[in-house]
Amino acid sequence: MSGRKREYNIVLLGALGVGKSALTVKYITKRFIMEYDPYIEDVYTKHEDVDGQEFVVNVMDTYEKDDMNSQRYLRWADAFMVVYSITARSSFDTAKEYITKVSEYLKNASKDCPIALVGNKCDLERYRQISKADGQTLACEYDGLFYECTAAEEYEYVEGIFHGLVHAIQLQRGERSLMFISDDSRYHSATQRGRPRSPRNSAEKKDDKTQNKKNATSFKLFNKSFKIFN
Ligand SMILES: Nc1nc2c(ncn2[C@@H]2O[C@H](COP(=O)(O)OP(=O)(O)OP(=O)(O)O)[C@@H](O)[C@H]2O)c(=O)[nH]1
Numbered sequence: 594m595s596g597r598k599r600e601y602n603i604v605l606l607g608a609l610g611v612g613k614s615a616l617t618v619k620y621i622t623k624r625f626i627m628e629y630d631p632y633i634e635d636v637y638t639k640h641e642d643v644d645g646q647e648f649v650v651n652v653m654d655t656y657e658k659d660d661m662n663s664q665r666y667l668r669w670a671d672a673f674m675v676v677y678s679i680t681a682r683s684s685f686d687t688a689k690e691y692i693t694k695v696s697e698y699l700k701n702a703s704k705d706c707p708i709a710l711v712g713n714k715c716d717l718e719r720y721r722q723i724s725k726a727d728g729q730t731l732a733c734e735y736d737g738l739f740y741e742c743t744a745a746e747e748y749e750y751v752e753g754i755f756h757g758l759v760h761a762i763q764l765q766r767g768e769r770s771l772m773f774i775s776d777d778s779r780y781h782s783a784t785q786r787g788r789p790r791s792p793r794n795s796a797e798k799k800d801d802k803t804q805n806k807k808n809a810t811s812f813k814l815f816n817k818s819f820k821i822f823n
Pocket residue numbers: 607608609610611612613614615616626627628629630631632655656713714715716717742743744745746
């Protein structure tokens with residue numbers, strides 16, 4: 594095998610202030626930083642070694658002005674992460690627009706890329722404006738993955754979202770095999786994955802991590818649930 598690692602390009606899209614940069618920085622550095630320059634668009638690279646598999650994830654944290662050319666990220670992407678804030682209805686509307694735009698592009702370009710809809714800022718539950726069911730419904734409409742998370746807390750959840758997209762790309766490229774598992778309720782799609790309620794004790798947290806690992810290797814495509822094996 595050649596020494597070149599496989600690369601996966603993930604584009605983050607969403608309204609201003611939903612946490613695209615926070616999620617990117619959390620995934621790349623495991624840290625949560627309060628302030629970012631909103632006008633910077635950049636690509637960040639992370640070298641991963643998961644279950645003995647080495648690969649590179651490139652993350653484009655977009656900043657979009659009305660007149661900017663969206664072809665730059667549409668062509669570059671292997672997968673899309675469309676982010677909204679669960680505390681802002683308008684950001685959910687923007688997420689719908691992005692999902693529609695991406696789906697239309699993929700259809701016209703005869704391209705097949707995984708899309709994940711991500712409801713961020715779940716630590717601000719008391720300000721919630723978008724129900725989890727609304728998020729799941731939108732994701733299902735576009736055959737997308739669905740997650741709720743917060744960039745402000747556990748790194749593992751954020752990592753799980755990026756890895757979920759990498760797994761979906763690998764599956765589409767035929768780099769992984771899969772097994773149909775639709776009647777195994779433990780492995781239902783990522784559309785059922787949500788952030789656990791807090792406060793939680795350490796035993797629950799450990800349980801969540803185990804569950805997270807299981808979920809990270811299972812997902813839904815064409816309304817069927819699959820588990821991925823290396
Ligand atoms: N409480 C909370 N705050 C968050 C979370 N994610 C991001 N923030 C905060 O929300 C603000 C905006 O976050 P950014 O990551 O800059 O959002 P963005 O989507 O990149 O915004 P633009 O760069 O303007 O497009 C910052 O003050 C973050 O600290 C989260 O999960 N929880």
